[in-house]
Amino acid sequence: MSAARPFLACACFFSDNVFVGRYGLHVRYRDERQLRRDHGRALRERGCRSDEDFGAVLREVEAEVQRRKQLIHQSVERRAIISQCYKPKHPEVYVLQDSFLAPEFLEIVRYCTSPDAHLDGLLQYTESFSDKRIYRLPVFTEEFCQAFVDELENFEQSDMPKGRPNTMNNYGVLLNELGMDETFITPLREKYLQPITALLYPDLGGACLDSHKAFVVKYSLHEDLDLSSHYDNAEVTLNISLGKDFTEGNLYFGDFRQDPTPVPKYIEIEHVGTQGLLHRGGHIHGALPIASGERWNLIIWMRSSAVRNQLCPMCNKKPDLVEAEGFGDGFTETLEDDMPETVNLCSLW
Numbered sequence: 001m002s003a004a005r006p007f008l009a010c011a012c013f014f015s016d017n018v019f020v021g022r023y024g025l026h027v028r029y030r031d032e033r034q035l036r037r038d039h040g041r042a043l044r045e046r047g048c049r050s051d052e053d054f055g056a057v058l059r060e061v062e063a064e065v066q067r068r069k070q071l072i073h074q075s076v077e078r079r080a081i082i083s084q085c086y087k088p089k090h091p092e093v094y095v096l097q098d099s100f101l102a103p104e105f106l107e108i109v110r111y112c113t114s115p116d117a118h119l120d121g122l123l124q125y126t127e128s129f130s131d132k133r134i135y136r137l138p139v140f141t142e143e144f145c146q147a148f149v150d151e152l153e154n155f156e157q158s159d160m161p162k163g164r165p166n167t168m169n170n171y172g173v174l175l176n177e178l179g180m181d182e183t184f185i186t187p188l189r190e191k192y193l194q195p196i197t198a199l200l201y202p203d204l205g206g207a208c209l210d211s212h213k214a215f216v217v218k219y220s221l222h223e224d225l226d227l228s229s230h231y232d233n234a235e236v237t238l239n240i241s242l243g244k245d246f247t248e249g250n251l252y253f254g255d256f257r258q259d260p261t262p263v264p265k266y267i268e269i270e271h272v273g274t275q276g277l278l279h280r281g282g283h284i285h286g287a288l289p290i291a292s293g294e295r296w297n298l299i300i301w302m303r304s305s306a307v308r309n310q311l312c313p314m315c316n317k318k319p320d321l322v323e324a325e326g327f328g329d330g331f332t333e334t335l336e337d338d339m340p341e342t343v344n345l346c347s348l349w
């Protein structure tokens with residue numbers, strides 16, 4: 001079974017999807033000539049005109065590639081330091097309990113795990129947005145969200161080493177470094193979320209989401225205000241609003257990555273405290289700037305090795321597998337025996 005195998009990453013992490021913040025553009029980077037050839041025009045169109053401008057982009061991209069190369073090692077070190085030295089303010093929030101979850105969410109999970117559960121039945125419990133396969137559902141209680149954000153602020157104010165949540169968000173917390181994967185996020189994914197995603201996204205491996213990357217992102221007026229358009233390194237994403245109070249900062253969604261239209265139509269969706277939005281990871285989206293307050297979200301990028309082993313969602317090629325720590329990027333080695341003529345996404349459905 002794939003679950004027993006170590007999780008791996010795709011080598012494209014060290015060259016593809018490098019975000020150039022100042023021009024809001026994702027680029028691929030092998031060397032300077034290739035960067036000019038592949039992205040020179042798009043960069044010029046966004047205002048990168050002089051040699052100095054281009055030099056600054058080159059330095060930013062090279063620094064990001066270097067950061068990625070050191071990432072695994074540094075993350076392991078941070079995790080060790082945090083587990084030895086950090087004193088949680090709310091130790092109880094590290095271990096998932098039913099009491100953290102909204103009664104309506106537990107009701108949805110009960111429905112999805114019942115023998116006759118079906119998609120139309122589930123849709124009675126959730127709010128769906130147009131035909132985009134985006135769903136809103138209650139997840140946590142207010143009390144849990146408050147205690148969790150208070151805990152994260154305590155961590156933020158501590159002198160513990162902190163990593164960036166992903167290549168685009170600068171502020172937030174990587175939950176595996178806080179030691180929350182085993183006791184919180186994995187049980188949440190396996191026991192509560194998977195019955196739901198199995199009905200909503202069977203074609204994306206929703207019944208066999210076997211790993212994740214979970215982090216909290218934070219926006220405030222003097223930190224990140226918004227998030228540029230992107231797609232996630234995930235088959236299915238859950239984005240839960242933890243508060244605090246904020247105005248504006250809606251999410252927007254455009255096309256599905258593999259299905260772009262010439263003029264994408266965007267829809268805006270408001271984030272409601274304690275509630276989650278489920279969407280396909282490959283759905284292009286971003287967050288509009290907040291106008292006041294602080295916006296904290298728990299993001300869970302859920303991955304299915306059965307799906308991504310066929311095609312890496314970040315480079316759109318057969319993954320070039322490289323070793324990784326923990327869940328890596330959710331790939332596993334595919335053995336000859338696993339490969340029927342047609343891809344058996346997952347034996348559970």
Ligand SMILES: O=C(O)CCC(=O)C(=O)O
Nearest residue numbers: 217227232239287297299
């Ligand atoms: O801030 C948000 O609500 C969106 C975050 C997001 O899309 C991401 O981190 O992948």
Ligand SMILES: [Fe+2]
Nearest residue numbers: 230231232285
């Ligand atoms: Fe995202």
